[in-house]
Amino acid sequence: MITGPVACDARVYLRPERFLDSPIGRDGAFARLAGGLQYHAGYELIVVEDGRRVQRVALDIAQLPDVIAALPDTHAEAVSRTAARLAAPRAPITLGERTIRFDQPQVMGILNLTPDSFSDGGAHLGDPDAAAAAGVRMAEAGAAIVDVGGESTRPGAATVWEGDEIERTVPVVERLARAGVAISIDTRKAAVMEAALAAGAGLINDVAALLWDDRALEVVVQARCPVVLMHSPNPKSGPHSEMPTGDPLIETYDWLEARVEAVVAAGVSRDRILIDPGIGFGKPLAANLAILNGLALFQGLGCPLLLGASRKRMIGALSSEAPANERLGGSITLALKGAEAGAQMLRVHDVADTVQALRVWRGLRDAALTAV
Known part of the structure; x- marks a missing residue:
């Protein structure tokens, strides 16, 4: 006591x-x-x-x-x-004709349309048909949502002009929407949000929590669409500003709590807000580990929790500096860590492997509910 x-x-x-x-x-x-x-x-x-x-x-x-x-x-x-x-159960979200439920962990597949993303930059740039086909394969493998991004958020990446970002993402969003895929747009920019929503995206995933672009919050309010608010220490100066030296778990929770309340006060329904603690964004290894070990704390905000730890640098730091394309084992470990903490959405590069891991995890949960 x-x-x-x-x-x-x-x-x-x-x-x-x-x-x-x-x-x-x-x-x-x-x-x-x-x-x-x-x-x-x-x-x-x-x-x-x-x-x-x-x-x-x-x-x-x-x-x-x-x-x-x-x-x-x-x-x-x-x-x-x-x-x-x-x-309280988390309310489902609707993306176009698709309804995403949160009574079990869901997978969000990462589709980067950039030349310089840390893991898969250049893999799908300049060929919207091939990019859309990759997104469809993610959905077929079990991704509930495909997250389309046209600007790298790796440390040191250059800011992309919104026109270029729209040119990269909108043709792919249009093709995925025609294929019936639920789509989120990974962007900080209001103009890109508007263009992607018009093309068929249903969710805004903003690493700046609607703080980088002064019009971003207005776009989400008017569109009445779901939004992911991600923590970074100082979104106005970019996603990799240094974390203050304090208690990273508590500071991240307080920041997200204040941001959720501000967005709700502006007119966004709380049941349309997802939260992301921003693993790897402005945080040293010790801070990332503290947040992951305390991850269930964020459920107290009453919003679906998204965890994006796939192929992150911390995995390399804990495994002899393994390069990004050799971090599958660590990525699966962190995805299951998220599931154990009740995370409702796992944002990953390796969709099929993560879905398989979650199906086995779900099988264990189901078996445990059967009386012996």
Whole structure:
């Protein structure tokens, strides 16, 4: 239980922990996470003052009501709201004629139309038919969404003029839409968003969380489309500004919480917002690992959680500097780490392999729900 008083200016967080293979025979001792396939037996309650964790308390599910009752009213209300968001099923999103449900992890396939992306730059540039065919193959392999991008977000990449980005992406979006594929557009630019939406895209995936282009938020509000808000330390100066030296998990959570509230206040329905902690964007290895180890905390924002860790540099850093095209094993490991934390969307390069891994993972979950 909490070992001392909680200051009025403290912040209190709730992270699901002690995940279970099965809830069978554990009535009252577990909670279901976000209406998905994961169940947990407890929470970590974290009290933060002046940016530092001053208390970390392990709670059983049944203890939470008593802890809430002992907290000051403001904190009690916040923890109750967070607990409700942790449990609430995530609403599906509609992309064109496709409905994407979040009662199990979904895969988003990466289709880069750039000469310089860190992993597959140049593979599909300049040939919209071949690029669209690659996207269709991703959908056939099990990708719920194909994420089309025309500007590299690797460190040091040059900003692409919006006209060039539109020229790269829109012909491919049009072809994928005609093929019945659900499409997201990976861009920071309002003009590219508008062009891609008109061509058949249904989701905006913005690494700048609608902060880089002053018109981006207006486009999403008017289009009433779903949007992914990704964390980076300073989106206005680019996705790879350095992370402040503090608690990366808490700072990223606070940033995303504030951004979600701002976007909701501007007129975007909360059930159309996905969040992405931005693994590898302005974050050193230690920060990425801290965020991944605490990933379930982000479920407290009540939005579908997208994890994009595929082929990221951190995998090379942990595996003898393996190049990007030799990071499949690490990518699958991180995808399953996301699934274990309840992530609703996994953004990956290797669609077929990730889908296979998730199907085996899902088989284990299903088997655990069968009474022996």
